[in-house]
């Protein structure tokens with residue numbers, strides 16, 4: 703059974719003079735959805751993710767993983783991170799070894815798994831991510847998109863039940879984004895719970911189905927995607943770009959499609975366009 707992540711009245715400041723998170727209350731586990739965290743620059747998305755994985759500690763309030771509050775000693779945090787992985791915005795922050803295979807194996811050696819199990823997991827993770835050809839490459843010669851996949855491999859190889867991703871499409875080109883979208887859809891269908899933070903609203907609309915909107919360190923609204931983008935006031939306050947699928951719905955009355963695939967598969971729309979289009 704997948705553990706629930708819960709935040710109760712979490713406040714956080716990087717120093718005593720400022721406060722970056724204000725009374726955050728979240729119950730991630732009850733939905734079983736892929737969860738999106740959205741909000742403008744500096745609204746506290748990364749800070750919130752870092753608090754959830756225990757890299758930062760709330761000034762007050764509690765964070766629960768399962769039915770237990772997170773403990774901050776090294777041993778408890780190491781254990782937590784086998785179940786709750788985080789993919790950072792900047793992959794250089796989470797790749798430590800000069801060689802790809804060594805880097806991904808590092809976390810498993812740390813867990814003291816036997817070498818046969820390590821080899822098995824490495825094979826599986828490189829295949830799943832389609833990066834078998836990268837495993838013997840020096841990390842310093844990888845592109846940004848390749849590094850991102852290696853960073854994800856380092857998290858996935860622990861087989862966590864939750865993965866938090868901070869700006870997974872940052873620096874990726876069109877093809878990189880498409881691959882990331884497919885990878886995320888694959889992780890969801892494999893039963894991994896995802897929390898994703900990003901500014902890329904078209905991408906987020908496709909991959910997330912429940913959203914939390916942050917502004918100035920506060921959650922100003924939350925809900926299923928079809929509800930949250932109807933909340934004009936929150937969307938304006940958080941200065942969010944409205945995904946184009948939602949705009950097609952709102953501005954010309956097309957059905958609110960769940961994703962691009964559904965839009966392009968709509969036979970009625972195709973028939974209409976072939977009758978009235980040029």
Ligand SMILES: Nc1ncnc2c1ncn2[C@@H]1O[C@H](COP(=O)(O)OP(=O)(O)OP(=O)(O)O)[C@@H](O)[C@H]1O
Nearest residue numbers: 716717722741742743744745746747748749750901
């Ligand atoms: N290490 C730090 N020390 C002090 N202040 C910080 C630190 N990291 C972030 N901040 C501040 O905390 C606030 C929230 O930043 P955070 O990076 O969490 O926002 P974000 O929503 O992830 O932004 P972005 O979309 O630009 O990545 C900002 O005002 C930022 O300047």
